[in-house]
Amino acid sequence: MASASDAVWALDLGNSALKALHLIDAGDAVEVVAFDTVTHAKNLAEVSGAEREEIIALSFRQFMEQNYVGKEDVVVSVPTQSSFARFVTLPPVEPKKVPEIIQFEAVQQIPFDIEEVVWDSQLMTEADAAEKRVGLFAIKNEVVNAELARFDREDLQVSTVQMASMALYNYLQFDRPDYVASDTKPTVILNIGAETTDLVVCSRTSVWQRSIAIGGNAFTKAIASAFKINFAKAEKLKRTAAASKYARQIFQAMRPVFTDLASEVQKSIGFYTSSNPNAQIGRIVAMGGATRLRGLLKYLQQSLQIPVERPDRFKRVRLDENVSAAKFHDSISDFAVVYGLGVQVLGMGKIESNLLPKAVARQMAWAVKFKYFVLAASILLAVSLMALGRAILDKRAYESGSGIRRQNANLISMAENAIDKYKDEQDKSSDFQQRIQAAFKLLEKRDVVPLVCQTVLGVLPNAQTNPEQKGLYEAFAAGDAETVKQTPRSQRKQLFVTDMSVFYSKDLANAAFDAPEVSAEASDSGGGGASMSLEMRAMGGARAYNTRSSSRSSSDEEKPDAGFVVSVSGYSPYSNLSELLDPLGVEDRRQDWGFVTRLQHLDAYSIVDGNSLFELYNKIDLNHFQLKTGPVVAEDRRSQGRDGMPSGIGERLLVESEDGRGRGDYVLIDPLTKEVISSAVDSDPGDRTIRNRRTEAPFEPRDQWFELKFKLKWLGDPVPEEAESNSSSKRRR
Secondary structure: EOOOOEEEEEEEEEEEEEEEEEEOOOOOOOEEEEEEEEEOEEEEEEEHHHHHHHHHHHHHHHHHHHOOOOOOOEEEEEHHEEEEEEEEEOOOOHHHHHHHHHHHHHHHOOOOOHHHHHEEEEEEEOOOOOOOEEEEEEHHHHHHHHHHHHHOOOOOOOOOEEHHHHHHHHHHHHHHHHHHOOOOOEEEEEEEEEOOOOEEEEEOOOOEEEEEEOOOHHHHHHHHHHHHHOOOHHHHHHHHHHHOOOOOHHHHHHHHHHHHHHHEEEEEHHHHHHOOOOOOOOOEEEEEEEHHOOOOOHHHHHHHHEEOOOOOOOEEEOOOOOOOOOHHHHHHHOOOHHHHHHHHHHHOOOOOOOOOOOHHHHHHHHHHHHHHHHHHHHHHHHHHHHHHHHHHHHHHHHHHHHHHHHHHHHHHHHHHHHHHHHHHHHHHOOHHHHHHHHHHOOOEEEEEEHHHHHHHHHHHOOOOHHHHHHHHHHHHHHHOOOHHHHOOOHHHOOOOEEEEEEEEEEHHHOOOOOOOOOEEEEEEEOOOOEEEEEEEEOOOOOOOOOOOOOOOOOOOOOOOEEEEEEEEEEOOOOHHHHHHHHOOOOOOOOHHOOOHHHHOOOHHHHOOOOOOEEOOOOOOOOOEEEEEEEEEOOOHHHOOOOHHOOOOOOOOEEOOOOHHHHHHEEEEEEEOOOOOOOOOOOOOOOOOOOOOOOOOOEEEEEEEEEEEEEEEEOOOOOOOOOHHHHHHHHHHH
């Protein structure tokens, strides 16, 4: 049950004092805004009847004078010995029948007439768990009503009533969740109060409780009996026993109580473990004022052979700046119950049951809702009066606007006539719309040719396809010549594209590589290489089609394969050019694929929607795939391009002859690194004088050129019939 104000006052009325804790929600923790411990004028175990109630009333008044409660939620505890708790496993039933089964189990398990108790239930397992475990909690009506009457006398409106043992469980589950994470290794909380000791066994899905009729007062009575003094003096002697000169006699007097308490705890734990043979107690957490008795916890640990600890702080509690940390931590052992109560109301406890009588809960709910009912009725009355006044004003305005309505009717009639005329004009313009749509269809697929270029350039050697030379490609892209030259030229896996042409053909089988030239120009770089001149045949109105006659007729059932005829030329510094272009036997080794191999596997390098739009067409036929290579040579301008070497490779440089006489020779150099790339007679890289190439000395090969012609099938037959017919008619004209 979460608090609406995110703040709560938790109160625990004990025999020796009234403990109170003011908590607010602090995210994953709680914050203590205030705390108080009001010691009764007399121990309640010594008095009864009217005197007992008068002492309780005096303690409440003192608390109200020292603290402001306001309208915040108030949660109180009821003694464990006056309440009932039992955990049962429900039989497997449909989810909608679970409330009915819980009601049946409550009637069977609660040892009182169901009408004589206030009871509630709590599902301890997940809602969708195969085996559901439910906790049943109950307290007799007269007990809870007597407790609530004490708070009513002081105008403290209680919103939640919880058993002290369940509050202790909530404290442990919230503050030390690792202590209740298992069903086989539960933790025991001993809350040693003034009159009784609450023993609570806490596991992940259940709580087992027992109230032991031995508390701090039993030690006081033992001292009073041994020293023949009254209860008050014996209590004072007990609190100062450690510093008293009679310490030995005092502890001797209390020893039988030590023994009785340890024996009762041993019996309780033994009963629990016999009922739960798979469970083994992991530790005992001792709380309550009596835990301050010197030697008590050590005696319990030795007697029970179970680790006993007394927390000196709360792990998930923050203190407001106005709260004294020293005083609060000195009272930690007294606040376990109120801590657990507050955690529940702030919505952070596992046990959320509420033993507040239903009649009281309904009365509180109606008291809260009453002011909202009054406010809602007032608003409804005001709105009704405003609506009536508005209706009267609207009627008068309507009667005075008859002339305006006639004008509006005329305007509407004129608008309807205009709409009819507009529709007539729209019908007349349908022919123009068809012409416009036909014109726009010429622009369809205009991005396909750039996509062809992007696809082809994307499978050149680069950082993705050849990651071991990633630094080389990045240095080249940045124009860093020195870094590029750190890799020997013959080991640079680069393809420099100097020229690329693309044109469309609706029949690849009969398309020739020497189709008519250009419709557009562009520039790009390939494979980490130099810039290039790109000639493309566009997909628009200026389509260039194959001039070779087709062997198929338009009546053939099977459509011809449409696609693009591509020519790529350039050069490479790599010593083994075939390894970069089309290596043999590398189908199973993707890292060794060459340029052509990657063209055969375009799906692996797709750049559009995870699927390639193109496919290499019939590589094994020379009519559809051609590859030429050769050494890069340097001749004069008149002979450039001879022997099949493509033009545009490198930069031409005239080098003087060795004797300084004559014209000298031309060489080709790398535009970025200025290295000689053409075949040379002298291989000495430090010699800038190139020997005359008219000598008969053998050439030393350096870079190699390549010229690759191939076809890419355009998957999906995407060209509209209208576009094909238009293009055909243009060719006929």
